[in-house]
Amino acid sequence: MKKFLPLVIFLISVVGSVNASTPSTQIYYYNKKNKEVRRKRANHYYRVERKDSTGVYELKSFTMGGILKWECTCVVDNESDIRWGKFNKKSKDIIKQKIPLGLSLQGKYKQYFQNGDVVCEKEYDNDLEMSFRKFYVNGQVMIEKLYADGFIKSYKVFYPNLVPKLFRLYENGREISFYSYYENGKVRIHREYNNGAISLYSEYDETGKVLKQVDSLPKYINGTIADAHRFISRSIEYPEDAQSNRISGDVVVIADIDKFGKVVGTRVVKSVFPSIDEEACRVVKLLKFTPASSNNQHVDSELRFLIRFKLNHNI
Helix, strand or coil: CHHHHHHHHHHHHHHHHHHHCCCEEEEEEECCCCCECCCCCCCCEEEEEEECCCCCEEEEEEECCCCEEEEEEEEECCHHHCEEEEECCCCCCCCHHHCEECEEEEEEEEEECCCCCEEEEEEEECCEEEEEEEECCCCCEEEEEEEECCEEEEEEEECCCCCEEEEEEEECCEEEEEEEECCCCCEEEEEEEECCEEEEEEEECCCCCEEEEECECCEECCCCHHHHHHHHHHHCCCCHHHHHCCCCEEEEEEEEECCCCEEEEEEEEECCCHHHHHHHHHHHCCCEEECEEECCEEECEEEEEEEEEECCEEC
16 A cells, blocks of 8 residues: 555556646626625625636626626735635735735726726736726716836826816825816816925916915924924813713814914814814914915915824824
8 A cells, every 4th residue: 555655646646747737717606895795696696716727817797797807917826825705805006805825916907887997007017006097978088097016006096077176196105296177188286396395386277377386385483393293282172072972083183374474363274173273273373484475485385284282192
């Protein structure tokens, strides 16, 4: 019996290697929570998973009525690690939450409207997102994002006629330029950033005429904008009603600064809770600045502050 054992092991290993590269097709049924089910219902969907001879997987998801919901291609991280029916639910990428563990996204992911038109399209390189596009119902691009080395590189928004509506340019994940446009294609607002702070601000009307231009933005008298944020953090008194209700979140406040550097008004553009909004405005009004200037003259200006309220800790 012992003399035949090496031959048996050899045959098993050969069969295993052939199966690993053999094309195959599997069909799985899932409910809305992305959990595999055995009993099929009308509100469930099914997934067709095909593997070619090179080990590339093609995944397609359909409604029970046969309407294609999404499709993508994947490559194997490790054949023995593939766990069908198990997903990376902790991933921040919603797409990756739909892909079985052991597979990496490679190439394009497409999601569809019920009429068959593409809703959005993502492109991946070994699980790393490289681009994202979202479309109007008419097929025109609505949003486009490009990535490089894991960082966002540019962000564009278009009107339905493909005229640019918004454009943001990034460097190492930090915004360095911002443009918004009128529907006729003319620039509406232009901002330039230096180390996260606005270094240039301009506003235009629909004909291209300059309405407002700030060459030098207001500066916090006791240091940098980072120092202003630290002052805000130290000065915050967490509202008691928000604490008792376990409420936290990020408030965005715009400070209106006059030509003397004084905060003369505040506006909440992202609210969390009335008392939290009020406290955010209160501490922003404590700040003092050297005024902004345009053509060597002091002018009115504004600054935006994101203030994070976290229970037992403020940033």
